[in-house]
Amino acid sequence: MARPIRETPILFGEDARRFIARMQERHPETPEARAQRLRDYEFMQKVFERSMREKHAREAANGGKDPWFDNV
Amino acid sequence: MVRQCIDNYNFDFIRLQPSNKVKNFDCGDVDLNDFILNRATLFDKYMLAVSYACVDTNDTSRPLAYFSLANDKIATSDFANMTEFNRFRRKQGFPNEKRLKSYPAVKLCRLAVDICARNQKLGSLVLNYIKTMFVINNKTGCRFITVDAYLAAVPFYEKNGFRMMNQEDDDPHTRLMYFDLMDLVA
Numbered sequence: 389m390a391r392p393i394r395e396t397p398i399l400f401g402e403d404a405r406r407f408i409a410r411m412q413e414r415h416p417e418t419p420e421a422r423a424q425r426l427r428d429y430e431f432m433q434k435v436f437e438r439s440m441r442e443k444h445a446r447e448a449a450n451g452g453k454d455p456w457f458d459n460v
Numbered sequence: 461m462v463r464q465c466i467d468n469y470n471f472d473f474i475r476l477q478p479s480n481k482v483k484n485f486d487c488g489d490v491d492l493n494d495f496i497l498n499r500a501t502l503f504d505k506y507m508l509a510v511s512y513a514c515v516d517t518n519d520t521s522r523p524l525a526y527f528s529l530a531n532d533k534i535a536t537s538d539f540a541n542m543t544e545f546n547r548f549r550r551k552q553g554f555p556n557e558k559r560l561k562s563y564p565a566v567k568l569c570r571l572a573v574d575i576c577a578r579n580q581k582l583g584s585l586v587l588n589y590i591k592t593m594f595v596i597n598n599k600t601g602c603r604f605i606t607v608d609a610y611l612a613a614v615p616f617y618e619k620n621g622f623r624m625m626n627q628e629d630d631d632p633h634t635r636l637m638y639f640d641l642m643d644l645v646a
Contacts, residue, residue, distance in 0.1 A: 390495035393569050394608045394634060396532050396625070403626050404536035410623065411563075415643045417621070425644070428585050429592035432473055439472035439515075456520040457480035460501055 532567035565604035
């Protein structure tokens, strides 16, 4: 049985103070990291749009089921 | 091999339907495998999470990577005293009527990469996509990404800008971490 995902707790005391203080700070990414992140997003978004079109076509051709998966 | 498949676009990235049960997957962790192979569809069916998969189009029976997302929030409470609490809240710059005590977040419920796709930066690719998706296409307001990270994955999340939520966390399996999406807003 898979371990349950722990819920995000309410932050108290020092943890809460540290969290709020951290919210006030800015830690901007480097220009290189930003460029890489945006490249990754554009790549994945393009692949996602194509993949979902193809998935819908697969499902339409197979009675609503995607043969790449067990359909439950 | 996997990098080649990504670079050559022999690679699909899809949102799974609740009926889409993954046939085969091995990320090297029994718990995570069990969740993805046997329980993920229930989370989707009852609208508790949405699942996505990256698939090598040359072997569609075994996803290269899997992740699921759900709504979450980070709530703060019980400062040492109210004066200190209010001082910090005022400094945030929210208008008085919008001083929040809890902040909307998205929870990265599970993120797993199959062992055949390790060391190809697929995890970072996925994380960069999620981060940017919630900055560019933030449909409902979402300030943070939260994750319940397996101990072995903590260095990966730290490298990707995540921070510990609690200073003292003695859970034997995971650490609660968060990422502030405001860091990405220029």
